[in-house]
Amino acid sequence: MEYYTVVAESYDAAVKKAQELYGNGIRIHSRRDFTTHGGLFTKRMPRCEIVCYLASTKKESGKTGEKDISEFEKEARTPDPDSLSREERLNTESYRDKPLLPEAESLLVANHITDPLKAKLIEAFPDNGDVSMILSERLLKTVGIAYQGQIHPKHFVVFIGPTGSGKTTTLAKVAYMFKKTGRKVAIVTLDSYRTGAYEQVGAFGSALSIPVALAGAEDELLSAVERFASFDMIFIDTMGLSPKDKELNLRLKGLLSLLDMSQSDYVLTVPASMKEEDIMEQFASYSEYSPSSLAVTKLDETETIGNVLSFSYKVEVPILFFTDGQKVPDDIAKASGSVVLEHMKGFGLDMRRFRAQVSLE
Numbered sequence: 001m002e003y004y005t006v007v008a009e010s011y012d013a014a015v016k017k018a019q020e021l022y023g024n025g026i027r028i029h030s031r032r033d034f035t036t037h038g039g040l041f042t043k044r045m046p047r048c049e050i051v052c053y054l055a056s057t058k059k060e061s062g063k064t065g066e067k068d069i070s071e072f073e074k075e076a077r078t079p080d081p082d083s084l085s086r087e088e089r090l091n092t093e094s095y096r097d098k099p100l101l102p103e104a105e106s107l108l109v110a111n112h113i114t115d116p117l118k119a120k121l122i123e124a125f126p127d128n129g130d131v132s133m134i135l136s137e138r139l140l141k142t143v144g145i146a147y148q149g150q151i152h153p154k155h156f157v158v159f160i161g162p163t164g165s166g167k168t169t170t171l172a173k174v175a176y177m178f179k180k181t182g183r184k185v186a187i188v189t190l191d192s193y194r195t196g197a198y199e200q201v202g203a204f205g206s207a208l209s210i211p212v213a214l215a216g217a218e219d220e221l222l223s224a225v226e227r228f229a230s231f232d233m234i235f236i237d238t239m240g241l242s243p244k245d246k247e248l249n250l251r252l253k254g255l256l257s258l259l260d261m262s263q264s265d266y267v268l269t270v271p272a273s274m275k276e277e278d279i280m281e282q283f284a285s286y287s288e289y290s291p292s293s294l295a296v297t298k299l300d301e302t303e304t305i306g307n308v309l310s311f312s313y314k315v316e317v318p319i320l321f322f323t324d325g326q327k328v329p330d331d332i333a334k335a336s337g338s339v340v341l342e343h344m345k346g347f348g349l350d351m352r353r354f355r356a357q358v359s360l361e
């Protein structure tokens with residue numbers, strides 16, 4: 001016997017549709033009521049799926065009244081949902097009519113997540129479950145967080161990145177964060193070039209009681225490093241590279257070459273509001289410094305950080321800090337899975353369920 005499956009918005013509509021398609025001789029084998037899984041752009045919708053068959057070729061042309069159909073429906077595997085308890089009803093919900101993969105993809109696209117991170121997150125995507133939960137868990141396992149730099153920072157922490165990306169502001173916040181952990185910290189700025197650059201960092205230094213030195217030339221840098229030799233950490237502020245000023249770029253390179261590379265962490269500041277292709281372009285000019293981590297700035301200016309996560313995954317550079325405002329030293333947080341999820345559109349972090357799952361592993 002051949003079975004046919006018909007789905008419509010209600011039971012009556014499904015029977016009508018089946019009769020239109022297969023004639024009045026159909027018999028209902030089973031009925032299943034469910035709700036489609038709402039997505040970022042779609043609402044949850046009630047649906048009724050019936051599985052039917054043709055009773056016999058003789059009857060096929062005969063008239064089948066409503067009574068006949070309801071009689072056969074008694075044998076249906078799934079009862080009318082109105083007769084079920086709420087829990088039973090939830091258990092009958094299924095997303096079989098709507099594959100999850102397209103929904104997962106549109107959620108990632110809406111968050112500006114691109115390949116190869118996108119491909120990684122949808123790899124062998126399951127047929128059922130909660131899309132945002134599945135993606136959240138996968139993202140938590142995939143995103144690179146620079147825990148090493150947060151816990152065991154190196155002696156020199158050098159901030160590099162384009163002008164205006166938030167280097168100086170973030171450096172001051174980070175220096176203060178480490179100062180609060182009891183470390184002795186100092187700031188050295190190599191930016192003798194921009195007007196007001198030293199004044200800006202000097203003002204942060206005095207507000208936060210952190211000593212600041214200006215080192216525009218090699219001998220000044222060497223003496224500053226010597227002056228702060230007994231300090232736990234020296235934060236190095238730099239000027240942004242200039243596509244036009246080759247001499248300035250060479251000067252920066254020459255100065256940084258004086259620092260012991262094995263004792264240096266290079267942090268690239270990346271504004272979260274920047275498009276991924278622009279970040280990629282900027283990164284190309286800073287890649288010669290081999291940044292070991294990212295400080296993602298200006299989270300307050302964007303809805304999602306998928307662009308930055310895609311970039312971080314592509315270039316294999318983990319995230320160290322997030323900043324979300326201009327206030328020094330307050331507007332900063334260590335990078336972590338929960339901060340990442342908080343800044344993704346439509347990624348619901350159900351902490352209770354998440355913890356339960358983690359403890360089961």
Ligand SMILES: Nc1nc2c(ncn2[C@@H]2O[C@H](COP(=O)(O)OP(=O)(O)O)[C@@H](O)[C@H]2O)c(=O)[nH]1
Binds near residue numbers: 161166168170325
């Ligand atoms: N909204 C917002 N502005 C920021 C953030 N971080 C830095 N800024 C602002 O961005 C501008 C450039 O910052 P600055 O640290 O001088 O950048 P630099 O040129 O890379 O050193 C300043 O006006 C900062 O106050 C942030 O997290 N959110």
Ligand SMILES: [Mg+2]
Binds near residue numbers: 167168169197237238
């Ligand atoms: Mg600066």
